[in-house]
Amino acid sequence: MSTDNEWQLEQERVDEVTTQIRQAIEKLEKEVGSVRGEVVEMRKDFWDEVTINFSEADDVGETSTNLRQQSEVLSERERSHKNTFQALSKMNKLVSNPYFGRIDFIEEGSKEKESIYLGIASFLSEKEQDFLVYDWRAPISNLYYDGAPGHSSYDTPSGLIEGEITLKRQFTIRDADIKFMFDTGVTIGDQLLQAVLSRSSDATMKSIVATIQKEQNQIIRNDKSKYLIVQGAAGSGKTSAALQRVAYLLYKDREHLKADQMILFSPNPMFNSYVSTVLPELGEENMIQTTFQEYLERRIGREYQLEDPFVQLEYVLSQKDDPSYEARIQGIEFKSSPSFLTMITKYREMLAEKGMMFRPLRFLGKEVVSAEQIRIKFYEYDQSIRIANRLELLKDWLLKELSLFGKSELNAPWVDEQIQLLSKEDYHRAYQRLKRKQQGKKETFDDYDLEREILAKMVVSDRLKPLRKWVKAIRFVDTKKLYRAIFNDPEVLSFISSGVNLPAAWEEISRFTTDQLQAQELAYEDTTPFLYLKDSLLGFRIFTGIRHVIIDEAQDYSPFQLAFFKRIFPRAKITALGDFNQAIYAHSSVLQAASPLGEIFGTESTEVIRLTRSYRSTKEIVEFTKAMLPNGEEIVPFNREGELPAVHEFTQSGKMEEAIHHQLEQLISEGYESIAVICKTADQSKDVYERMSNKLSIPSKLVKKTTLGFDKGVQIIPAYLAKGVEFDAVIIYDGSKEMYAAESERKLFYTACTRAMHLLDIYSLGPVSPFIADVPSEKYKRSKELQSQ
């Protein structure tokens, strides 16, 4: 343990380093000058800016412009300004908290001990250019996270460096003052981690650089795997590790990799805001943040009214009495499975030979080119040409046909009518056109025939413009009808489903899918397959500029969706993090026990890392929640103690709400800063909010799927929206058998309970959920109020 003297020496060093940092800041401030107030904005219009590639996904080289090039357009000057600004922002963070760790290392063959201090950025002394602080992401810093006192080594670009660690020390420094200092062993001090974890939760996520654990470090610094899959228990730090990983990659590949070449997929907009502060806190720019639904909306939201995953989930949770319920569930499962993906792939193969469907080119009620003519032309092209390329040829042909048609219309009566209606500006435009045509010759409309010809051409060309655009966008392929045919054309079905086990309720599924498609609606389970079919015919729209894709809450995605990610981000490494125990959707999850991920990604390029230690909740809460899971024994709590979870059973809802109200007031007065009342559905949350919010002594908030920001205080929230976030105290509104009994609800209940950091209280109207009944009674406190009036 460190002595007073050492403490003093360390404080002197802090003083010396911060003085130097202050001097560096002064210098940088002069350089930055006018750009001081610049903020680097998160890119919101990402989906609009990206390149569209109508060829195959593998033809990466064919994409002409992409995000990478866009960023290269930044002038050198702007770039250096930005760099200086970023350096300044890092120095400003370092000055009050220059470092959090120290390692003493004696390199093999050398007698000299080197002390390495780790902070969020490197800092060099001006004169000697010594590293006074090493960036936590530097190769040597790995010793701190991975090594233990004794023999150790770290990797550098020029090979492995071996040696001996003689000291590993942790600091908490605030305002350039050492508040805590510990010497630690193998793991990064339980003491500091204890202190960090017992804090109250925040409205935004915090960086964990000072206390990254060894197994989390493996995720953060993984450079090898093309596909990295993390299966981690609730609260094991998956999201935290993912964000630190982004920071690490930005540092490691800083010459080539920019923040806008990395994209994070999150479960909802509120979660996006919750995690958006971590990278800026580390002095880094945020990666692109989005949701899969946002992507779907951009791509097919104009063609269909899209159902979002939350509406689907609400249906699954609350419409069990619907006569088509069972069929819908089977449909959701099947349409997200690899089998359905196989069917779509076969469909595409079939369409290369037969069965393509087109929409005719119509103009003013006339058929310019019929669907049948287009079909015949399509199959006249050599079958070895890919569908997407044949469609390109078709496009050129149709544009020519359209131009011939335009010529044939020049003398049509409607053209004269339109000429009569032309405005002054139109005339002017025509005149300009004439001028160009005459090229210096007489430029007046004195020749009536020429004038009419020019005006007619203009009128026809203007009127055909939308149609030309339509052709250029390959809208003449009837993708809607093609997708529908899977459900209403027995010939198509029998061709593509050979060898596939269709679900028992296929007929019913087909009926309601067809009805829905007819009504221009697309259920959530149909969105990805429809888009996949569309893109496999027209060409995948790929994002070649993206180098890293991070998928958080990966268990929410179906194998089908993952296959889609792989297609649209062909050059990216994918990091998918999730927990199969929190797979709350009815569709099959990529993280199910028999994981289909290997199938999709190929086992050689896929690495799986498991995280079993849970940091969020107290030991008591982890012990209680893990007992609800069939394989819960794998989850290990971090050693932080608290109260046993409490379960209260009521017979009257009025009494139950009174008790909840009382408990909320109690928690507020005890200083709990964030408290969630977690309900099962959005409707239930709304009801509870309406009844309870005005009785509370502080304002509360109803969280909906559209809620953008995450706040402290009392939140009333449906369980599925609470996923990924955490609260000091959690009150489960109605953990009864009535609410959570079906096997499919186990994961939802588990997810809700694992949001609690320090306190978990479950209120049940009537007998408690069997998932609680499964938990050994010594793991929780129980009270019953059965005799109420």
Ligand SMILES: Nc1ncnc2c1ncn2[C@@H]1O[C@H](COP(=O)(O)OP(=O)(O)OP(=O)(O)O)[C@@H](O)[C@H]1O
């Ligand atoms: N190494 C660490 N040091 C300090 N805090 C940590 C560490 N790892 C995790 N935590 C804390 O544990 C909590 C849970 O982390 P995080 O949200 O990243 O977990 P998760 O695995 O994504 O959880 P879930 O799957 O339940 O959403 C957070 O408060 C986080 O700050």
